[in-house]
Amino acid sequence: MLSADELKKKIAVLKxxxxxxxxxxxxxxxxxxxxxKILNTIKAKK
Numbered sequence: 001m002l003s004a005d006e007l008k009k010k011i012a013v014l015k016x017x018x019x020x021x022x023x024x025x026x027x028x029x030x031x032x033x034x035x036x037k038i039l040n041t042i043k044a045k046k
Contacts, residue, residue, distance in 0.1 A: 002010070007023055024031040 022034065024035055026032065
């Protein structure tokens with residue numbers, strides 16, 4: 001598990017290389033649903 005500061009640093013690095021990033025938690029049903037929706041969209045395009 002990352003601290004909030006570590007997470008912010010890692011997200012900042014990824015944004016610099018133009019990668020879309022989101023923070024998710026397995027304990028947060030809403031964030032899991034967002035990931036599920038993104039993955040289903042990618043799957044539908046293939």
